[in-house]
Amino acid sequence: MRLGLTDAYRQAIAATRELVIFDAVEADPSKETLLAAADAGRAAEVASVVGFGGGSPMDVAKLASYLLGSGDDLDSIWGVGVATGKRLPLVLVPTTAGTGSEATPISVITCQGGVKLAVNSPPLIADWAVLDATLTLGLPRSVTAATGIDAIVHAVEAYTSARLKNPLSDALAREALRLLSTNLLTAIEQPANAEARSAMLLGAHLAGLAFSNAPVAGVHALAYPLGGLHHLPHGLTNALMLRHVLQHNLEAAREHYADLAEIIDPDCSRQGSQARAALLIERLDRLAQESGLALRLRDHGIAFDEAPQLAKEAMKQTRLLVNNPCEISEADAQRLYEAAW
Numbered sequence: 001m002r003l004g005l006t007d008a009y010r011q012a013i014a015a016t017r018e019l020v021i022f023d024a025v026e027a028d029p030s031k032e033t034l035l036a037a038a039d040a041g042r043a044a045e046v047a048s049v050v051g052f053g054g055g056s057p058m059d060v061a062k063l064a065s066y067l068l069g070s071g072d073d074l075d076s077i078w079g080v081g082v083a084t085g086k087r088l089p090l091v092l093v094p095t096t097a098g099t100g101s102e103a104t105p106i107s108v109i110t111c112q113g114g115v116k117l118a119v120n121s122p123p124l125i126a127d128w129a130v131l132d133a134t135l136t137l138g139l140p141r142s143v144t145a146a147t148g149i150d151a152i153v154h155a156v157e158a159y160t161s162a163r164l165k166n167p168l169s170d171a172l173a174r175e176a177l178r179l180l181s182t183n184l185l186t187a188i189e190q191p192a193n194a195e196a197r198s199a200m201l202l203g204a205h206l207a208g209l210a211f212s213n214a215p216v217a218g219v220h221a222l223a224y225p226l227g228g229l230h231h232l233p234h235g236l237t238n239a240l241m242l243r244h245v246l247q248h249n250l251e252a253a254r255e256h257y258a259d260l261a262e263i264i265d266p267d268c269s270r271q272g273s274q275a276r277a278a279l280l281i282e283r284l285d286r287l288a289q290e291s292g293l294a295l296r297l298r299d300h301g302i303a304f305d306e307a308p309q310l311a312k313e314a315m316k317q318t319r320l321l322v323n324n325p326c327e328i329s330e331a332d333a334q335r336l337y338e339a340a341w
């Protein structure tokens, strides 16, 4: 709002209908914020909802439009496929290239004790997604980096998803990874580069479509406790765990990682799958390093001896862990947090 990003959109809407603004969505939106948004909509008797911003405002808009349209009680719809009611008409306008929330049926809400709960159900898929790259021009370096890495993780985890991977999600994930990996550093170094920004926004959207079909897994499962307990940006927490979880998955996901390596480095196609899979991890790690993010847990105020607690929290992300190419036990998770420290 302060940056004026919403001005043209507000004018366009206000020309034909009355507009009510709810602009109190924090990062990692809480249940209270969501219910306040729904209350504001109910009080104004709104007929439709526009979600505008990064993943947090879009997630709130999705679920608020559902609560308003269906009349369902929030605590009765957590989980996969539980929400089956009808929401209000919904438009989503992303202002970062990362979350892909404008493409997905998922809203993640932070509940009591920092636990993240999700509603994942088809009614949450928006009627329209507006990909307007001008909204992402000038986005700060750290935000571009963290959100871009998040989108890359969506593509990689969709491509290796243990349960619902399919030819469509594969095609979406591959094209997303191509767009994102070739444009991330340009978007970071040239914040006003419209071509790179467009490619990132489209890449993030395609990655969102990919993981709507073949859901994300271990990197996200281990990232969530870092966000919940330390309020770090979602994309950053994924970047912190990326290399370590991919390394853990290396044997189980070897052929898939080898496929993806060829997208990032076509020259590696003559190498064996083991070498290509290792190359993918190395290239993604290098991309994360070059994006300028500090990639150790210790850089972000996390203590080494928090690893057991983080591992315990990660085990609660069963909806994500089941999609990982191999098991991540609590002991594995602790070891991975310690490696990331």
Ligand SMILES: [Fe+2]
Binding pocket: 099, 150, 151, 154, 220, 234, 238
């Ligand atoms: Fe994500």
